[in-house]
Amino acid sequence: MIYNFSIPTIEDNVDFTKILRKPISAESMKELIDFNEARKKFKAVLNEAYLKHKSFGELFSSYKETVENYLNVNVDLMRLMCKTETDTIELKWKTFLTKTKPEFTTKGGNEENMAIELIMVRYCWAFAYYSEADQYVNKIREKVSTTFKSNSATTEDHEKFIREALRLYITGWEKLRKLYNVIHLVSKSIVLDNCDFVEGKGKILDVIKGILEVNANCVFLELLRLKKDYEKIARVSYANVLRLKQARFLLEADKNEIREDLLYFIEVGTKFYRAYGMWALVNHHELLIKREDYSKKSFSRLSQEVWSMADQTLALCDEIKKIKSTSANIVYCQTYVSLFEPTCVNSFQLYKQIHQGSDKLDGEKCLAEIGDEDYLETMYSKKKPTE
Numbered sequence: 206m207i208y209n210f211s212i213p214t215i216e217d218n219v220d221f222t223k224i225l226r227k228p229i230s231a232e233s234m235k236e237l238i239d240f241n242e243a244r245k246k247f248k249a250v251l252n253e254a255y256l257k258h259k260s261f262g263e264l265f266s267s268y269k270e271t272v273e274n275y276l277n278v279n280v281d282l283m284r285l286m287c288k289t290e291t292d293t294i295e296l297k298w299k300t301f302l303t304k305t306k307p308e309f310t311t312k313g314g315n316e317e318n319m320a321i322e323l324i325m326v327r328y329c330w331a332f333a334y335y336s337e338a339d340q341y342v343n344k345i346r347e348k349v350s351t352t353f354k355s356n357s358a359t360t361e362d363h364e365k366f367i368r369e370a371l372r373l374y375i376t377g378w379e380k381l382r383k384l385y386n387v388i389h390l391v392s393k394s395i396v397l398d399n400c401d402f403v404e405g406k407g408k409i410l411d412v413i414k415g416i417l418e419v420n421a422n423c424v425f426l427e428l429l430r431l432k433k434d435y436e437k438i439a440r441v442s443y444a445n446v447l448r449l450k451q452a453r454f455l456l457e458a459d460k461n462e463i464r465e466d467l468l469y470f471i472e473v474g475t476k477f478y479r480a481y482g483m484w485a486l487v488n489h490h491e492l493l494i495k496r497e498d499y500s501k502k503s504f505s506r507l508s509q510e511v512w513s514m515a516d517q518t519l520a521l522c523d524e525i526k527k528i529k530s531t532s533a534n535i536v537y538c539q540t541y542v543s544l545f546e547p548t549c550v551n552s553f554q555l556y557k558q559i560h561q562g563s564d565k566l567d568g569e570k571c572l573a574e575i576g577d578e579d580y581l582e583t584m585y586s587k588k589k590p591t592e
Contacts, residue, residue, distance in 0.1 A: 206474040206534045207342060207420045208467060210301050210332045210413070213325060213404075215248040216308050217297035221282070224292040233285060240282040247275035251329060265333035272333075276326055276380060283319035294318045298325055301332070302403045304464045309402035321405050327381045331417060334377025338424075341370035345427055346537050352431065353544050360431055367428045371580070374421040378581050385414065403462055408455045415448035416467075418581050419474065425580040426481065435489035437578060442482030444577035446569070449475045470534065473525065477538045480521040483514040483568045484545040486575070487552050508556045513566040515553035522546050 221241045222234070229237070250268045265272075286294065296311045296318055303309070311318035344366045352363050403409060422441050429438045449471050456463050456471075490507045493499075499507070522542035528535050 206470060206477055206538060207423050208416055208470045208474075208534075209336050209339065209420075210328070210416075211299075212251070212329055212332045212336065213299045213301045214251050214329075215244075215297070216299060217295065217310075219244075219294065219296060221286065221291075221294075224294065226290045226292065229289060233289075236281070237285060240278055240285070243275045243278050244282070246271050247326070265337050272330060276330060279323060279326055283316075283323055286315045286319050289315070291315060296322055298404070300402065300404055301328070302409065302464060302467065303462050305462055306402065309404060311405070323384075324410060325404070327384065328413060331377040331381050331413075334373050335417065335420060338370040338373040338377075341366040341373070342424065343533075345370065345424065346533070346540075349537070349540050350544065352427075364428065364431060367424055367431075370424045371421060371428075374417070374424065375581065375584060378417050378421065379585065381414065381417070382581070382585055385410075403459050406459070412452045412455050415452050418579050419445045419448050419478075421581045422579060433488075435485045435492065436575065438485035439482045439489060439572055440576055440578040441580065442478045442485060443569075443572040443575070444579045445478040446475055446482065446572070447577055448579075449478065473528070473535070473538065476521050476525060477541070479569060479572070480518045480525070480542060480545060482572045483518045483521075484549060486568075486571060487511050487514050487518065487549060491552060509560050509563065510566055510568075510571050511552050512556040512560045514568040514571055515549040515556075516565060517568040518545060518549045519553065522549070 221237055221244075250271045253268075293312060294315055297308055299308050300306055311321055345363065348363050352360060422445050426438055426441055429441065453468075453471050453475070456468070460468060490511045493502075494504060494507055494511075502510075522545055525535075525538050525542050528539070530536075
């Protein structure tokens, strides 16, 4: 499952040179004029790119140079505004989380308002590149059933689409991640969680980062599935479960204001990735049993976990299959869970006689034992963002 945030756009016509309360040096004024112009171009390109992509599918990367220019200078703009006496900097943006308000306007101090701007422009960058990856994600989804078959002739193209989607995800995510620690500290210390618009709350940064990582992990799971790396599939799936649970927790206080499609994505996605992870761990344990590898767990323990997780996966599959929806995410989930079922049915029946009457183990705890792994964070720590 993948969730694409709508790309927020600038709705104000703020001219930073016209809100000064006191004169500034000629050098600072020159900087401010340049920064002001860069923001105007960013706004124009963002609106144009958004409309053209929505109507004609034009790629955001076509505007990379202009957009990146403002990302590179808006930190300096924040620095200059924070030490300059001005009227209130009322920056207006379209919302992308709030369902009741189409836009928000900053009304705090310069430091707070410019911190929000700093974060919002990076959200724009990330969301746009994630949206651009849809062309490959759609091709991946079209071949899910086919690629579940061994020695599929479509595997090579499928892997190419996966890597292209991941490349765009990394491009969109890494600018937010590189400044994550700084922005996180800024947002926690400056942007108050009781501000009157959701997008300005510090905890939202963690929500957005988590959802972006879930999306990338979803596509990475396709690559792992082609390689039949079931243990890593389980870890990456569990990472998504953790991120979605964290997002739900952080949004709880504001849930009445949050877009319902995001909350529904989190709800169904948590179930789907739990099922995905348990299905993978069933496969992994079955391979260990086949090889008689009991170095970490006994046959009795492995088979009991398989029996328990197969049963719980089937219950989640049945729940997901009953959802009535034509959305791409739900159709994708239902296609997948129908492919999980045969393995789980066989495994459940195989160990039923051995463990019938025993207490079932908690499948999510079994996942927790092997840990979690995130694709984007792993790539970031390796300093290899293009691989």
